Amino acid sequence: MTSDPDWTVGSTLPPPVVASLQRFQVGESGDGAGLITLADAAGDPNYARAVRFFVAEEQNHARLLAELLRAGGHPTVSSHWSDRIFVRCRRALGLRCEMLVLSTAELVALRYYGALAESSDALLREVSTRILEDEVHHVRFQRDRLSDGFARTPSFLRTVAGFLWQAFAVAVVVVVAVDHGPALRAVGTTRGVFIVECCRLVADFRIGVFGCGVDSALRRLRRSAEVEPTSPASHR
Ligand SMILES: [Fe+2]
Numbered sequence: 118m119t120s121d122p123d124w125t126v127g128s129t130l131p132p133p134v135v136a137s138l139q140r141f142q143v144g145e146s147g148d149g150a151g152l153i154t155l156a157d158a159a160g161d162p163n164y165a166r167a168v169r170f171f172v173a174e175e176q177n178h179a180r181l182l183a184e185l186l187r188a189g190g191h192p193t194v195s196s197h198w199s200d201r202i203f204v205r206c207r208r209a210l211g212l213r214c215e216m217l218v219l220s221t222a223e224l225v226a227l228r229y230y231g232a233l234a235e236s237s238d239a240l241l242r243e244v245s246t247r248i249l250e251d252e253v254h255h256v257r258f259q260r261d262r263l264s265d266g267f268a269r270t271p272s273f274l275r276t277v278a279g280f281l282w283q284a285f286a287v288a289v290v291v292v293v294a295v296d297h298g299p300a301l302r303a304v305g306t307t308r309g310v311f312i313v314e315c316c317r318l319v320a321d322f323r324i325g326v327f328g329c330g331v332d333s334a335l336r337r338l339r340r341s342a343e344v345e346p347t348s349p350a351s352h353r
């Protein structure tokens with residue numbers, strides 16, 4: 118395992134970044150018990166094992182953020198309204214719903230930690246870069262599992278589910294941008310840029326999971342146009 122950053126160098130975090138990190142730290146610190154229970158019930162031991170690794174990595178993110186705050190002389194907080202709403206949404210339906218809500222958080226986290234990784238504070242940059250590396254893998258993990266999970270859903274329902282999820286995810290992105298706007302500004306980005314970049318990630322994720330929409334239809338058309346003329350079987 119990679120050793121921890123050198124916390125003794127300290128950190129000088131602007132107040133909006135401190136408040137923002139405290140909220141993200143709460144979000145990263147769940148015990149994952151609900152998700153693990155649902156994953157166990159899915160009957161796939163490899164997946165259940167992967168989910169445990171995933172939860173452990175999220176808990177490590179919470180620990181890194183807590184250490185970072187401590188290095189700057191700031192406390193953690195025990196709860197925040199955004200986290201309470203997020204947990205309620207996740208538990209509203211079964212495993213797929215939980216994963217879709219979680220994926221929204223992962224996509225937001227990609228841009229959030231990406232923005233913090235550009236900060237002028239060395240310790241904040243290091244912690245954000247480490248977390249970002251994990252989040253990239255988490256997004257792929259969720260995308261692949263969800264894509265398999267929706268593979269047998271009829272195309273029309275998949276399309277509807279995809280756009281409903283996208284609408285939910287865009288709403289979450291806007292709420293996060295409003296709530297964390299001062300922190301984003303403090304590290305050199307804006308709410309507008311954050312929203313646009315998150316929405317791009319959300320749209321790509323929807324296509325990756327639900328395989329629907331104009332883009333994927335065009336991709337399918339392009340693929341068939343490429344395959345047909347060169348397929349020897351088609352000329353026999
Ligand atoms: Fe995380």
Ligand SMILES: [Fe+2]
Pocket residue numbers: 175223226251252255
């Ligand atoms: Fe994650």
